[in-house]
Structure formats: C-alpha cells, structure tokens
Amino acid sequence: GENVEQHPSTLSVQEGDSAVIKCTYSDSASNYFPWYKQELGKRPQLIIDIRSNVGEKKDQRIAVTLNKTAKHFSLHITETQPEDSAVYFCAADLIMNSGYSTLTFGKGTMLLVSP
Amino acid sequence: DAGVIQSPRHEVTEMGQEVTLRCKPISGHNSLFWYRQTMMRGLELLIYFNNNVPIDDSGMPEDRFSAKMPNASFSTLKIQPSEPRDSAVYFCASSSIQGHQPQHFGDGTRLSIL
Numbered sequence: 001g002e003n004v005e006q007h008p009s010t011l012s013v014q015e016g017d018s019a020v021i022k023c024t025y026s027d028s029a030s031n032y033f034p035w036y037k038q039e040l041g042k043r044p045q046l047i048i049d050i051r052s053n054v055g056e057k058k059d060q061r062i063a064v065t066l067n068k069t070a071k072h073f074s075l076h077i078t079e080t081q082p083e084d085s086a087v088y089f090c091a092a093d094l095i096m097n098s099g100y101s102t103l104t105f106g107k108g109t110m111l112l113v114s115p
Numbered sequence: 116d117a118g119v120i121q122s123p124r125h126e127v128t129e130m131g132q133e134v135t136l137r138c139k140p141i142s143g144h145n146s147l148f149w150y151r152q153t154m155m156r157g158l159e160l161l162i163y164f165n166n167n168v169p170i171d172d173s174g175m176p177e178d179r180f181s182a183k184m185p186n187a188s189f190s191t192l193k194i195q196p197s198e199p200r201d202s203a204v205y206f207c208a209s210s211s212i213q214g215h216q217p218q219h220f221g222d223g224t225r226l227s228i229l
Binding site for chain 2: 031032034036042043044045046049051089093095100101102103104105107108
C-alpha cells in the first residue's frame with residue numbers, strides 16, 4: 001500500500017516569512033496529491049492539489065511542487081500571515097486495480113505564524 | 116451545495132453505550148469515507164464505500180465498530196459497546212468515484228466516552 005511521510009511535524013515562522021512542508025510517498029502509481037488545511041476544531045479543507053502531469057501549481061501565496069522521479073512533493077507558503085496557522089496534511093491518491101481510489105494522508109505539520 | 120453533513124457534532128456518553136454517527140455525503144458523490152482523528156494516531160481511514168458498497172474495512176479497529184450505507188445519501192458508523200479509548204473526532208468525507216478527485220470533509224463528530 002501507499003506510505004506518506006511528512007516533515008516537519010511542527011514549523012514556527014515569523015509573519016512574512018516563507019514556510020515549506022515536504023512529503024514523500026512510496027507508490028510510484030500515485031497520481032494525485034492534495035493538500036489540506038485544518039484549523040483548530042475545524043474540518044480538513046482542501047487548499048491546493050496537483051496531478052502527476054504537472055510539476056508545479058500556484059494559487060496566490062501557496063504553491064505545490066511535485067517530483068515524480070524522487071517521489072516527493074512540497075507545499076510552499078509565501079508571505080505567511082497569522083491566519084495561516086493551522087495543521088497542514090499532504091496526501092497521495094492511489095488508484096487500485098478495481099478502479100477505485102483512496103487517499104493516504106501524512107501525519108500533519110503544525111504551522112505557527114507569529115506576528 | 117450544503118457539503119458533507121454529519122450529526123451529531125458532539126456526543127458524550129458512558130462506556131458500554133451504543134453510539135451512532137451519521138453522515139450525508141455531497142449529492143452526486145458516490146464514494147464515502149469514515150475517518151478517525153486523534154492526537155496520537157492522526158487521521159486514520161476506517162472504512163470506505165463506493166456506490167453504497169463497502170470496499171475496504173481493514174481500518175475498522177474492532178468488531179465493536181460497524182458501518183452501513185443503505186442508500187447514496189446516508190451512512191452510519193456504529194460503536195457497540197463504546198469504550199473510553201474510542202474518544203476521538205470522527206470525520207466523514209465524500210468524493211466522486213472518478214480517480215484523482217479531492218475528498219470533501221464534514222465538520223466531524225467529537226465523541227467522548229466517559
């Protein structure tokens with residue numbers, strides 16, 4: 001099955017700095033990599049995703065990069081703001097022979113942005 | 116779209132009692148997932164359904180846990196009998212059955228077993 005490792009587990013930055021969260025996955029058949037943001041007491045919410053035919057995707061202050069050869073992908077947040085403080089989860093999709101797919105999640109990164 | 120709807124939002128009950136968590140997926144989504152989240156173990160997939168059929172329940176921790184999806188718009192996760200170590204936040208998520216689609220999460224049920 002798929003195994004997703006996420007680092008770091010905690011990340012503290014000053015407002016305005018950049019933050020980078022990295023994930024590796026084990027199954028080369030994975031083709032879809034979403035990122036979720038979970039604020040305290042809230043549900044995980046999709047913030048950006050990338051598919052294997054794309055190496056990089058950007059949406060305002062957040063960007064995701066994917067290296068399929070090395071089987072790793074990263075989330076980049078620029079000009080961080082206190083409201084970016086949350087737990088971020090990466091995930092990798094695996095399509096099984098049956099055609100069904102599931103997501104395997106990383107353990108999460110707690111990002112704290114200090115004013 | 117109302118999103119994935121879960122009920123109740125909070126449940127506090129004594130050990131040994133039966134607990135039933137409910138989920139209504141997004142209309143048109145035909146994959147449904149139940150997760151458990153704790154500080155120690157993170158987000159764990161318990162079971163998922165495609166077109167109302169359970170596909171993989173290998174994440175269900177014990178026989179005390181069961182899940183059903185009687186129709187495309189409703190699913191339940193039942194714990195009987197409940198134990199204090201079942202205390203966690205339980206999320207339901209849904210997605211399109213087509214590959215490479217995101218899962219959309221409900222607001223979760225915070226379960227406390229005393």
